[in-house]
Amino acid sequence: MGLELETIGDGSDLVWQRFEVPYEFPVVFCDNVLDPTSTTLLDAMSYREPDSCHKCLLFVDAGLLENGSSDLLDQIATFCAAHPNRIDMVAHPIAVPSGEAIKTGPEHLEKIQNDIHKYRIDRHSYVIAIGGGAVLDAVGYASAIAHRGVRHIRLPTTVLAQNDSGVGVKNAINLHGVKNYSGTFAPPWAVINDYQFIRSLPTRDRIAGLAEAVKVAMIRDGAFFDWMETHTGDLTRFEESAERYVIRRCAELHMRQIGQGGDPFERGSARPLDFGHWAAHKLESITRNTLRHGEAVAIGIALDTRYSVLTGLLDADQADRVMTLLEGLGFSLYHPDLFAEGPDGRSRLIAGLEEFREHLGGELTITLISRLGIDVEVHEIDDALMLQALHWLKDSFGPLPHAAE
Ligand SMILES: NC(=O)c1ccc[n+]([C@@H]2O[C@H](COP(=O)([O-])OP(=O)(O)OC[C@H]3O[C@@H](n4cnc5c(N)ncnc54)[C@H](O)[C@@H]3O)[C@@H](O)[C@H]2O)c1
Ligand SMILES: [Zn+2]
Numbered sequence: 001m002g003l004e005l006e007t008i009g010d011g012s013d014l015v016w017q018r019f020e021v022p023y024e025f026p027v028v029f030c031d032n033v034l035d036p037t038s039t040t041l042l043d044a045m046s047y048r049e050p051d052s053c054h055k056c057l058l059f060v061d062a063g064l065l066e067n068g069s070s071d072l073l074d075q076i077a078t079f080c081a082a083h084p085n086r087i088d089m090v091a092h093p094i095a096v097p098s099g100e101a102i103k104t105g106p107e108h109l110e111k112i113q114n115d116i117h118k119y120r121i122d123r124h125s126y127v128i129a130i131g132g133g134a135v136l137d138a139v140g141y142a143s144a145i146a147h148r149g150v151r152h153i154r155l156p157t158t159v160l161a162q163n164d165s166g167v168g169v170k171n172a173i174n175l176h177g178v179k180n181y182s183g184t185f186a187p188p189w190a191v192i193n194d195y196q197f198i199r200s201l202p203t204r205d206r207i208a209g210l211a212e213a214v215k216v217a218m219i220r221d222g223a224f225f226d227w228m229e230t231h232t233g234d235l236t237r238f239e240e241s242a243e244r245y246v247i248r249r250c251a252e253l254h255m256r257q258i259g260q261g262g263d264p265f266e267r268g269s270a271r272p273l274d275f276g277h278w279a280a281h282k283l284e285s286i287t288r289n290t291l292r293h294g295e296a297v298a299i300g301i302a303l304d305t306r307y308s309v310l311t312g313l314l315d316a317d318q319a320d321r322v323m324t325l326l327e328g329l330g331f332s333l334y335h336p337d338l339f340a341e342g343p344d345g346r347s348r349l350i351a352g353l354e355e356f357r358e359h360l361g362g363e364l365t366i367t368l369i370s371r372l373g374i375d376v377e378v379h380e381i382d383d384a385l386m387l388q389a390l391h392w393l394k395d396s397f398g399p400l401p402h403a404a405e
Contacts, residue, residue: 023187023264027167027255029248033155033194034075036082044153044190045126046086054126055088057119059112059139061131063098064157068200072130090119098131100289102138103173106182112142116150123147126189130155130197132205133165133293137183140171144186151189157197159209159243160294163250164216166191169264178355179281185265193251195244206238207330208294211276213250214325215301219275220253222373229321232328269365272375276300278366279338282352286337298331299338299393306389308368311382318372323396334397338390349390350383 008014026044033040045054058076065072073093080089094115102108121127127150129139136154143152156166172183198206210228217225227245228235234242257273258264271277280300284291291299305322308314326333340348357364363379370376 023169025187025190027191027193027251029193029195029244029251031194031196033192034072034079036079038079040192041079041153042083042086044192045151047190051086053085053088055090055121055124056126056128057090057116057121058093058128058130059096059115059135060093060129061098061135061157062095064131064197064200065095066098067202068157068197090121090125091115093130096131096135096139099134100174100284101134103134104289105175106173109138109142109173112139113146116142116146121146121150123150126151126153128153128155130157131161132156132158133161136161136166137171137180138173140186140188141173141183144171144184149186152186154188154191155197156191156193158201158205159198159247160205160212161209162193162195162198163209163247164212164254166193167251167255167258169258174285177285178359179285180359193247195247198243198247205292205294206243207236208292208298210235210246210329211294211297211301211326211331212254213246214322214329215275215297216250216253216257216273218301218305218322218369218372219272219367219375220257220373221249222371224249224253225321225325225372228329229325232325236328236330266360269360269362270367270377271360271365272367272377275367275369275375276302276304278353278356279303279349282349282355283335283337286340286348287335291335295331298326298329299333299335302326302333302393302397303338303386303389304366304368306392307381307386308370308376310385310389310392311368311378313368313370313376315371318369321372327397332397334393336398338393347383347387347390350386353381353386 028040030040032038046052076093080087096102097108127143129136136156140152143150154166156162169185169187172180175181231242276297277300280296283296305319309316309319338349342348365377365379366381367375368378
């Protein structure tokens with residue numbers, strides 16, 4: 001650290017600029033936020049300026065409109081009509097493309113920015129996003145850079161967005177073929193996790209988000225991992241209290257790591273919440289996003305867990321529990337594109353390690369596991385051992401040798 005330096009270089013005049021900015025924002029867990037009698041959204045907007053009327057622009061995930069509650073737009077209209085003195089909706093809700101499509105390239109980001117500009121959203125107005133993690137990432141990014149940051153409220157509507165991405169401080173879009181290449185750190189104004197949104201989520205996405213719960217349990221909370229093992233059946237049946245608990249606990253652990261982990265804006269190289277993610281991000285791009293983020297994360301977790309065993313860090317029986325839990329939750333732990341090769345014949349996945357290092361900056365830092373609930377950072381990956389781990393995934397979870405290719 002340079003903080004102790006009193007001079008620099010050849011004795012040039014040196015003044016340290018130093019300040020701290022405290023951040024806080026409410027994360028609410030609730031039901032029926034758009035019920036006209038609910039004041040949750042209004043209170044979440046006005047915790048700094050009680051009782052004022054707020055100018056809002058709202059973006060909604062098109063996939064949620066198609067597959068979710070068909071009367072969502074009516075609900076929003078009724079809600080706004082019930083609170084004319086508190087909320088000034090400057091336009092009809094704007095539907096934006098769903099899933100990774102909205103994050104691919106700058107086109108959709110520009111459209112959102114144009115709307116923010118067109119409707120004269122200023123730094124005391126609100127951009128509200130309702131949708132999955134991808135929509136929240138893109139709308140959050142546009143909000144963060146319009147006027148250098150307008151107030152942004154997230155209403156996450158997937159398990160993954162409620163238990164992980166929506167409660168965090170990052171946003172991004174994918175550029176140059178690199179996942180999350182362009183983005184910012186920008187804490188939202190408020191986050192409202194309304195459990196009712198999850199009800200319309202397709203099974204695939206309802207399961208996919210659980211990968212982040214397995215991940216955070218493995219690095220921070222062994223007891224939570226045990227709980228998921230005991231409640232695997234409840235979770236796959238979407239038993240309500242189990243699903244609510246897993247979302248809430250996972251969100252809480254992510255929030256604790258970001259708020260109290262000492263590096264909310266990821267200036268150092270350590271990235272514990274990215275356990276399993278170097279491979280996941282690469283696999284998402286190799287498969288052209290045919291895998292959900294959570295599905296890729298499950299494979300990434302399995303790979304780095306097996307690698308932890310091969311390096312002698314983790315007992316094989318602990319790793320077996322991880323594989324059993326992931327499979328029990330319904331994840332496939334193998335994908336043929338794990339063996340995709342680049343033009344030079346090298347593994348595309350393993351080349352992703354270098355991209356991950358570039359993304360982090362500085363030293364390569366990969367999170368591994370030494371016990372369930374305890375993570376370890378390593379700064380080197382043995383390519384040969386990682387290939388062994390890949391082959392192990394193929395042999396254990398891939399197609400049977402006699403199956404047709
Ligand atoms: N910013 C972060 O810190 C962070 C962290 C983790 C993940 N992410 C990002 O989050 C994204 C993944 O988010 P995701 O898993 O929420 O998937 P997603 O946003 O891709 O949504 C998946 C699908 O579900 C639909 N959908 C959303 N809510 C619905 C509902 N309630 N009912 C029916 N359909 C609904 C969407 O339209 C989409 O088709 C990835 O881009 C990932 O990189 C960001
Ligand atoms: Zn993730």
